[in-house]
Every structure is written in C-alpha cells, then in structure tokens.
Amino acid sequence: MELRGEGSGGVGRAGKARRGRSREAGGQAARALLGIEREGRARARRRRLTASPQIESSAMNKRKLKESSGTDGECISQVQKMLRERLCHHRAMGKLFGIDQQYKHLLELLKQTTVCGESNSALIIGPRGSGKTALLNRVLKDLREMKQVKENLLEVHLNGLLQTNDKVALKEITRQLHLENVVGDKVFGSFAENLAFLLEALRKGNRTSSCPVLFVLDEFDLFVHHKNQTLLYNLFDISQSAQTPVTVIGLTCRQDILELLEKRVKSRFSHRRIYLMNSFAFKQYIRIFKEQLSLPAEFPDKAFAQKWNSNIQLLTEDKTVQDILQNLFHYSKDLRSLNFLLMLAVSNVTVRHPLITASDLQEASKQYRMDSKANIVHGLSVLEICLIIAMKHLNDVYEGEPFNFQMVYNEFQKFIQRKAHCMYNFEKPVVMKAFEHLLQLELVKPIERPSVRSQREYLLMELLLDNNQIMDALQAYPNCPTDVKQWAASSLSWL
Amino acid sequence: MPILEHPAYPPATLLCLESLVPCRESQVSMLLSIFGERQQLSFPSIFIYGHTSSGKTYVMKTLLNTLQLPHVFVNCVECFTSRLLLEEILIQLQNHSSETRRASPVPCDTFNDFVRLFKQALVSQNLQDQTVYVVLDRAEQLREMEANILPAFLRLQELTDRNVTVILLSEIVWEMFRPNTGCFEPFILYFPDYSIGHLQKILSQNHPPEYSADFYSAYINILLGVFYMVCRDLKELQHLAALNFSKYCEPVVRKEAKERDTRKLWKNIEPHLKKAMQTVYLREISSSQWERLQCEEGELGQIKGLSAHAHVELPYYSKFLLIAAYLASYNPVRTDKRFFLKHHGKIKKTNFMKKHEKTSNHLLGPKPFPLDRLLAILYSIVDNRVAPTANIFSQITSLVTLQLLSVVGNNDQLDGPRYKCTVSLDFIRAIASYECGSTSVKTERTQTANEWR
C-alpha cells in the first residue's frame, strides 16, 4: 500500500513538476505518466541504495522520504538557489566567521575616510580562501547602508589579474571614475596624459569638500610587478598628501608583500596591515558548517525550512559527518574547501531526495579527495605501467638521477628476457610510443628543454611519481599480470 | 530503467542524452546535478581530466547541445595566443543566438577588455538569467599563455560578477596547472578510462549494417585481445577496427567459413592484426596503403614501411665526416690515440677504461666534441690526403641542417663550435658498409667492440 501512496504522491508531484517545467516543454500527459512510474521505480531503487552505510541514517532518510513526499519542486529549487548563492558565489554577503575585530578595524578605517575625509592605506593579508574579499565586501555593504556615507564614496575596484600593466589599470580607473575623457566605455589619450589627468583630478580637491575615493586592489602582489611600480607609487603618494581623501586597500595572500615593495613606495605606505588567518577551532568549524547549510528565517516555506534546519542539526551531531569534517579540517582549514564539500552535497538534493544525508557528504568527500595521479596511472596500458616500473627501479638504483628512454628500454628488456611469457616482446617503436604517451601525460618530465637538435631517446627525464603512488596504483590496477606486480615489488636483488 | 533524472529537463531529452553517452552515465548525472537548473549558480570553474578519448570533449559537447544550455566551446590548441582565444570566445558568444551571421571580430587584447566585452555580450544576448558555460578544451595550452590568463579564467565568475561557469578539459592532472603562488582552486572531476568491457560495448555498438552485431563484436573481441595491451585509445582502436574488418570478413565472403566458426576466422585475422600493430599502428604504412594492400590481396611484405627507406645517400666526404663525428661523440677522447695513431704505445687492458667510461655511451647518448677533433679523426680515417677546402666546412654545416649533426651550445667562431652526432649506430653501419674497403669500417668495428666491452 505504501507504494501506491507514494504513487499518488508521485502524481501530484508530477503534476506540479510539469507546471514547473512547462516553459521549456509543454508537458504532454503521456510524458507525465511515463515520468510517474519511472519516478516510482527510481524511488524504490534509491531506498535500496541508501540502505547501505549506516542503518539509523537510512532509517531517518526513509522517514524523511515519507513525510517529504508533499514538498514540491519550487521549494527545492528555492533551497538550491539560496544555498548555491551562499556556497559558491564570491560577492556573497555571507556571514563572517571569527574575524570580528578585523571587521571592526577595517570598518573604522573606511569610516574615517568617508566621514572625516582622512586619506589612508592598508593591506589585508591572508591565505587564499580566508575570506579577504568577503570581509571587504561585507564592510563596504554595511558602509553603504550608513546614511552619512550615502553617495559620498567613489569606489575603484582593480584586480591584478585584469590590469596586467599600469596603462590598462589607468584606463580602468578613469573609466570607473567616469572622468571627462571617457566616451561610452572607450578611454582616450596616452598613458602619460591619462596619468597627468588623473593626478590632476585627484589633486584638485581638498579633504573637506571633495568626495573621498576608495581604491581596492585585489591580488595586490601582481601590481608590484608592474614597471617600477608607478601606479602604486602615485596612489600611496596621494594617500599620503592632504588632498582629495583617498584610501587604498590592497588584498593579497603573500605574507612577504612588504619586501616586494620598492623603497620609495614602501616609505609612502602607512604600514597598516590586517591579517586574516582562519584561526578557529573545530567547534567553530562545526558551527560554520551548520550556519552555512541552515536556511534563514525569511525562507518562504516555513515548514520545510524548519524541517531542513532540524535535519542539519541532526547531521552536525552525526558521527560520520563529524569524522568527515574532522578530516577536512585537518586537510585544510579554509572555508572554500568546506563550501565545495557542502556544495556537492547540496547539489544532490532533489525533489525525491529532499534532505542532505550523511552518505551524501561521504560521497562528496570521497569525490573531493582522490589522488588524481593515481587515477591517471590507473588508466595506463600494461606496457606503460611496465615502463613506469622500470623508471622506478632506475630511480632506486641511481638515487633519483635523471634517466633517458634508452636506459628505461634496457631495464624493460631485462625484465622481458626474464619473464617473456606474460607479454610478447614489443619492438622499440611501440615502446617509444608508449613512452611518449607518458611524456604527454606529464607523468615523466624532461629536465632540459627538448630541442629539435637532440635525439629524443637520449633526452634526460625525471619521474614525477613516488613509489607509494606507483604501488597503490598497481594494487588498484585491473587484471595486471602477476609477474609485473612481482617485478614492481621486487627489490633489485633479482636483477 | 533511466539513470539520468533531473527536474529541470524533460525526461525525453534526458533519455536521448543517456542513449548518446554510453558508459558515461554516472559522470553525466554528476555534472547534471552540479549544474543544477538553468538559472541556478554553479561552481565558478570545473576542471575535468581523464585519459585521451575518455569522452571528455564528446560528453561535454553532447550534454550542452542536447540540453541547449548557452555555452561557448573553444579548443585552446587552435587559439595559440591569448588574444585569439578571447576573441574566439566573444565571437561564439555573439553568434550564440543567431548561428547564421558572423559578427565582425572585436579587437580584444587584454583580459580587462575581455571582461568588459563579455558582460556586454551577455546583455546583448540577454543571457543574464541563466548560467553560461565556457568550455576550454585542451586547457594545458593555457599554461603557455600569459601568467594571468589561467587564474583569471578560474575566477571568471567573480571577475565578471555574472552567472558563468568555466569548464577546463585536459589530460593532465591539476597539480601540473597550479601556479606557484597558488590560485583559485576549481572543482576537479575525473573521467575514468574505459574498461575493456566498456570498449567492447562501445566499439560493438556501430557494427556495419551488412553484418550481424555479435559477429562484429566477436571481431572486436579479437582486436582488443591483440591491441589492448599497448593501446586503449578509443579512437585509435576504432580506426584499426575499421581498417582490418574487411580482412576479417574475407573467409565469410569467400564462403570458406560461416559467421559462426570464430576459430577459423581468428586463425585468419590474428597474424594480420599482429602485422598491423607493427605497421599501421606506428603509421609505418599509411592507412590507405594498408587498405589497398588488403583489397588487392597483396603480400604484406611488398610495401616497405617508412623505416625501410632509412638509408641516406651522401657524398664521399660527408660520409667520412659523419663517421668521424660518430666516433668522436661515442669514444672517450683518451682512446683516440689508441685507435687512430699508427704506432701508439702499449696500453694495459686493465685500468684502460675509467670507471665512468664503463657505462656504455650507447646508454648515455653522444658527447659533444670540438671541430678540430672531428677534422683530426677525419684526416686519419680517410686514406688519401684531404685538403681543408671550403667545401669540407660547408659540408659540416649542411650536415647540421640535415639534422645528422647538431651544434651544441653557442657557436661563436673564435673558439671552435662543438658538435654532436645525432644518428644511430645502424645508420653509421649502413653508411660505412657502402664505403667498401675503407678503413672506416675497421675503425668503426674496433670502436663498437670497445663500446660493448
């Protein structure tokens, strides 16, 4: 009877779903029907699947399924939308975790600029994914909301990845400030003209009357490499002198950033630095995890939101989940990897599978942490594997000295003469072809630039795999001949 | 029982998609769930890696086309400069809605302009409300371009502040891409290689119309038996299968065997395939020649592969120059006296070779040598006296242009240039044997003897 119940639920659901997707395909009744029973079967299958890892979660899961049979596609897609926004959008105004005083500091700084018109300069330093951008965005957002700041702040956002030299950067600045020499989005005039013009424009004003300008330099370290740091010099210079209030905020992940600055530039920089280390204990980590997943109060479908959140609560207490998080936490603390994990889990949420389960997270983490090289090795042909093993032996003999194809081939020949029966003897070109495939996959790397002039069998190479990787890959390798395995395992004594 | 299911797309489309991607359902469903619905956000950048012909490109193409997602598909090998690449993307974006008219290419040199123009294009094609996918095939080429290109693409979503997902396809693992200052990490997805079962299935799928499916699959079975050891490249295998099938069918056509008795057929085809591995697989014989051979019942020996034509006809002195160069680059200097002087002092066999010379030079490859040594050896191995005329020197340089010698390091004229001999022992043997009765042969014999001691 259960099945029928679900079936009926299926009908309703299918109906709604059809309405939901009627824009791309005017759903015909036939397809809807077809849809129904497929869904029915699929659910049956899924239950069978989810019954695997731990009992209580799957039981919970089943309960969820039954009661969630009412929830509809829109609601789910709502959830998806919201969480995806949160998890993998960068301008996301998400919550900040454990960096409150940095937040205060920065906010204070900018307020000084905007309100009292103080010029200033600061660097936000922290490893990748430590939420530098998030912090800044948050501050700016809050800043904009203050009324005395309204329309009283010009922002210029630069990024080291985009403005690869000062010429481009300058054009970009003028464009963003809407100075006079901008028509449409074209900027006219030479580099010198633009610079002069800009400086002029900035010098004109004084700290009381004119509107403060905020320069945000993302990937600050890249700006350092520009030709004798003209841009940085000028910006810092202005921020020093009492003219139009200018504040320069640089975001970078390099701790040694100050050493990269030229002396004259460095001297003009007010050595304000805001450090972000994601320095939080596992407890906070768990909390973050919860925060990130739980739905806000203003979610339309209250009932579902409440259900969802309670499920999240359950998850956080779940043992397996905690283990997963623990692993990840030790692996890397930055929130981005966490977000990836959650994102994967969330993306599995569908109408028929409305709530995240521990198994999802497990899948995600497995997906997230696999050894790519081992994967590649797994895909190699037996011959190529043999070559890799030969290289491994060479490395053992010559203590990681570079080798060339000729040596590898000799080693391989030795093996073949020992145990020829498993594979017939390939002639050299075939082996060469295999070797080149390894080269193409960059499992092997030439140590000097391969010039046309040199014969490629004598080109010196090095192996980019270590023994463990090789051995693991061999274990996983499907139907690998036994004596190849032996050969790999054998010490050099048998040679 | 369908494997793919997604609320956003009609099941019919999903069904046909599923039929299009055999043995890749799991990856596709993974991708589907990651993409989410049209307007939903997704990972800023996805990095897909896997072996050659593990269906990366194919799957992405079919997926995006069948679901009619707005996308741009660029091959990075084709766009060998960043400018070409960026412009190509923009052009495809502009032509997204109307395939017919080609928009005139917009000049776009820097990534800065690219971002701006990209936004404009999105607006003009009104794609703001749905995710746009930028697929970069053969992404390893991006590393050759300017340093900022790859990181910028990885965070294109952030830079443009639009709903865009960049997908990188490559055979090379992500570790090889990561710049030393680090960058935004993409989401990494692995396309595993096809197992032999998969290959069997896929290859058997499009059997020739005139023969039954299982007959063909039996053939594929044999083919894999021979080639699977060395080659798992689906394309290559498919090619080989197509080439050799006619031969396989011969007995059936000639009514000598039923489609059933695979034993006989195997006997017929097996040596043929072995032969194919040595010739066609290495492109020693071109595929077309191979086919012609089959159809005209020719004995396979009669067309010689490329390597059969290895012998090069050289002028008299060039030969000797080459031999001298070979001797110079494979013999240690200290043995010259012993080999080329008429009356060299007695040398003890013991402690004659130093330790490091024991390892044969044929493993380590040729050593560079100065011009004078080359000439000295030349004078000693040519019987009659050689005048150092301009022609001799010009021959050395023309040998270099022919890639038989190669100049090592900077060749400034004042301290004489150093050369390397880049031909194999067999090549030299061939040349020397053509000089019948010349001393070179003897010298070369002694030298090789010394090599293999």
Place this chain on the structure above:
Amino acid sequence: MSTRSLSKGCFVFKPSPKKRKVSRTTAYYFREGSSDLEDSELRFATCQSLQKQVKSETEQIEEELNEQLFDNLVSFLRRSHSAFQEKKTEWTCRTKSREIPTAALVLGVNVTDHDFTFRSLSEVLQNNVTPYIALLEAKDCPGIKNLMQKLLGQLMNCCIDVDSSEEEDYEHVSRSRVRCSMTTLINWYESATKRTDSETPGKKRTSSRHWQSPPVVVIFKDMESFTTKVLQDFVVISSQHIGEFPLVLIFGIATSPMIIHSLLPHSVSSLLCIELFQSLSCKDHLSTIIDKILLTTQFPLKLSEKVLQVLINIFLYHDFSVQNFIKGFQLCIVEHFHSNPLSVLCCQLEEAKRRVNSLSHNQCENVRRLPSFRRYVESQVSEKQIALLTVDSSLKEAVQKLLEDLNVYHENYFPILRCLHVFTSSLPKYPLGKQIRELHCACLENRVWETEEYESSLQLARMLNKSDLVTMLQKCVEILVSSPGREFDEIVEKLKEFLTQFQKLEEAYQERDESISPQKELQKKTNLYHLQKTLLELKESRRSKKLTKFEMLRFEVVDYIDSLVRHYLVPADHKTLHEIVYFNTASVLREHLNAAPRIALHTALNNPYSYLKSEALKSDGGSISNKAPDICIAYKLHLECGRLINLADWLEAFSTVVTAAEGPTADAASSDQVDDVIHARFIRAVSELELLGFIKPSKQKTDHVARLTWGGC
C-alpha cells in the same frame, strides 16, 4: 640564392638590376679582363648564346626527369580527398578517423637543388590540381603564429590572383587585422570555393582544370629544419578541421622519411596518412645530364679530361648538387671564351668557317702559336709549311679544313664511344668503368687501347657468350643508325653481317655446348686472380685444339671493335686545333670551385710575397724579414708557440724581429725596453690575429692568449 648550406657568415643580397644593364657591364668586364682584345664582343656574344642554350637544355632535361614523380604526386592528390567525397555514407568511412593525407617527398641531400624542384612542382599543381598552394620554409616559421600568418598570406593572395574581379572584400582586410586562425581560413575557403562553383562561363576553364572543392596543398620545403612544436601544433590544429577543409601536406625531405618519426611524436604522426615519394637519385640525374650535354656534338665547346674530372669529383666528393655541376660547366664556358682569343671559332661549323675568313692578322698569329698547329705544320712538306706560316689566306683555308676534320672526329667519336660502352659495361668487374663518363675520361686521357684495363676488357670480351654478344651487336647497330655520322654505313653493314653469321651458327648446333662451357666457369670465378688463370688456360687450350667456328667469329667481332676504337677514339689532344674547342685549364676551375680559405690565409700570412709581389719579401726561406707586415711577423712567431702564448715573450720576439734591421745604435736604445710605437704595432697585429680567429684571450693564465689553430692548414 639559398645560403643554407654555406657556413656561417654574412651574406650580401644585391637587388637584381635591369637585365640590359647587367649584360652590358658583364660585357665590359669581359673586355677588361681578357688578355688581348681580339674581337671580344663576338666572343662575348657567342658565350652568351651558348650559356642560354645550355640553360634551356638543362631545364628541359630536369623537367623530363621529374615528370614521373610529379605524375605520381598528382594522382595521389586526386585520390586523397575524393575517396571521402564520394563514399561519405559507407560504414568504414564513418567509423574510420580521418587523417591528413601527407606526401613524404624524399629529394636527396643536395638541398641546393630543391628550390627548382619545388618551383616546378607548384607550377604543375597549379595547372592540374588546385590553385591553393602554400610553400613554407623553416626559417620563416619559428613559431606557429608566424606559420599561420605565412599560410594565410600566401593562400589569400593566391585567391586574389586567381580572379581579382570579385576580390574587393578580401583586399580591404589588411594582413595585420585578419585573425590568423583556422576558422578564418575555413571561412575563406568556403567563400572561395563557392565562388568557383557559381562562376561565369568565362571562368569555366578554371573549374575544368580543378574539380569541385580543390584540396589545399601546404608544402614544407625543408622538413628537417622545422621545430617539433610548430609542426605538431599545426598538424593537431588542422586535423580538427580536416572535414571541412581538405588539406594535403607535402613534406620535402632531404635525408630519409625516418625524420618524420624522429620529429613528430607518434600521437601526432598518427593523425597523418603518410605516403612516400622518392625522386630520382642525383647520380642518375648527373649521368643523364652528362649524357645529354657533354657527350653530344650539339655544343661546340668540349671539356678536357682534367676539367671534367674536377667537376665530377666536386659532385661526388662534396655536394651531390647537379645545379652546381651545371654552374661549373657554365663557368668553364665563360672562362674559355674569356681567356682564349681563338675561342671565337668555337661555334657551329658553318659559322666558324665564316668567322675564319674574317680573322685578323693577330688572330692568325695566335693560331700559328698553337702547339697542336705547330705539330701539324711540321708534319707538312716544306713549301706548304712556309705558306701556312706566312700567308694568312692559306692558313685560313687550312684552318677551315682542320675545323671540319675536328667536327667529323666528334661526330664519329661519340657513337663509337657508346658502342664501346655497350661492351665494357656488360663485362664483369668493369675494368673500364661502369659509367660511360669514366670511359669517356679514359679515352680523353690517352690512347685507351694502350692501357691494360683495355687489354683485360678485350680478353673478357673474347669470352662472352653468344646471346650477350648478339644483343650487344644489335645495340651497337641501333646506336650507329640513329647517329648522324657519315661513314657509319659500312660499319653498320659489317655488324649486320656478323649478326647474320651468328644466325647461321644457330643452325649449326653442335658447337654450342663447347662454346658455352668456358664462359660458364667465367661466371663462377669472378675475382680477378681466377680470371687471369682461366684466361691463361684458355689460351693454352686454344693453342692446343683448333678453335670452333663460334670462337673464331667472336675473335673477329672483338678485333673489329678494337679496330674501330683504335681508329675513332684517339684522344682529342692529338687532334689539331683542339685548343679551340677544348677547355683544359683545370687549375683555374679548381681554385674557383673548390677554394681552400685556410690555406690561402696561411700562405698570405706565412709568405706575403705570394700576394704582394715586393722584392723585399722575396728573400726568405724560414727566416722572418722585418719588411713583412706586422701581422705576418706576429703570425710566424705564434706558429712557433704552444697551446698558450705568453704575450710578453711574444712582444719581445716581435720587437727584436722588427728592430733587427736598424743598426746596433738603435737596438742599444731599445735593448732595455720596447718603445711605444712597436708596442702599439704589436698590439694591433695581435688584435688582428684574434679577429682572424687564430688566438683568443684565455682565462687559464694571466697575460696569456690561447692558440686556436694547428699546423697552419
């Protein structure tokens, strides 16, 4: 002018001026240099005409030689893409991955000759297959970018050339703006082919020459010099589009097709469908050239044995370049007409006779000075001698007669030479050489019948079996009949008669077995020692038992051939007035074509007298005269030093040599320390030596320089 195979250095490419101007200036130089100005204009004119004649002749020969190769290529091109075009639907074509059809064109190591071949090849393709051809050279394409630019440039230009009427849409796209990408190329191709499809009946001609969607041929002139990366990228890129862009590659290979595998990794070469085409080996090429140019009467100028040897040696020992050989020949022509005033008579017979009449007195004297003419005169009766030596008119008619003889001699010489070659070339061990050129040289050198090679070859010829003999005789008959010579008729008769006699012998069968036996064992024992032995015992046997008919006949034949040789193949320098038509100053040629820079430099520095003929320098054996230029002195001193040269000692020695001449007073002054002038001179000399690459500053020891050359040359 390709500087590829020349050693490094700077090359000056002068912009080629107007033809007319060139000719005048050369004519001017011609007059300048020549020893005496006897009718130099006339000589120059003849020289020019001869040059032209040779040029056209050789080019025609080249084309004939390449014809076969080109036909194969064209058919390959036709096959390449049509296969896919007709049977698109067939199963194999659908499953098989499409490869780029590629022709590996092996042209041999004489790189200098390739340009000509490629030029004519592209012409042939233009006319028969496709208008879209691009020739790429390695030195233009260091990177894939440049390659694409070159490619687009050439292709689009070509399409502009094909029909410039509706090409405005391409003109306005300047080279810089066009995106050098494959997509651009494909679009261009589509539009171009579309145009040729929908073209006006006036243009039908082109479409009849090239069929629908002609392939695009890209020729890599020098495969070896291309870098791996460029080729690799190009192949990969174009293989993406092979479907809509029918591309065909042609690799010009100098060494061996293996280079493809050593250049391209297999992952790339598996995208190609390579077929091999080999051009004629340059040795055969040379022999045809010699055969058609030198061994004919059509060119009045002939080469003496030594000169021919020089040219052939340069070919065989140094460069297999036929072009260079021809250039050498042309140089001979110029040299001959330039140096030899009597060369005015070196032209076709009638013309020559006419010119003889208009000879000036000096020219007559020149004639009288000719050694061969002297010999001739001495052989005459006295009053005839006087007439010849005094009266120009009588001289002139004598000369005319002699010229006629010479001409006749040549007309007979070559056919007989060929006949002889027919015999010798079929003998074991080729005592007189395999190639006809060797035989030719042998005959020119001296009386060939006095050499023992000739003897042995006759011996061998006496043991040939009947069938060979008959076929040879037939060959000879053909040759003689085809040749223009006058008095061959009775020779032909004689040979025919021999043949008929052989026919008779056929009926008389019983002799055959004995006749076969000796040469049977001859076949077995081919090394010379055994040969001699068999010869001897054959003699014995012959003495002992009477000869069979066949043997007698064979002796007759051989003797007859011998008589012919003795009569017709007398070396040219026994002929009177041979100096007029034979160019024989080999030394000049050698120093032009096979220069020895090191030796020249050494002699210049070591023995300055040889260049600047000042008597002061003349008198030195080993000693160093202080009159010599500073650099010479420094050079000689450095010859005595070892690997490292101490500058101080060198300077010391230098100053002593230089100041040797001044009396004791001077050296008393300069005994303790060298004065500045000498010091300066020394420094300059040393730096000059460094510039010439004899020494270089060395890091190993302070104030020492390292010596770079050994043993002078």
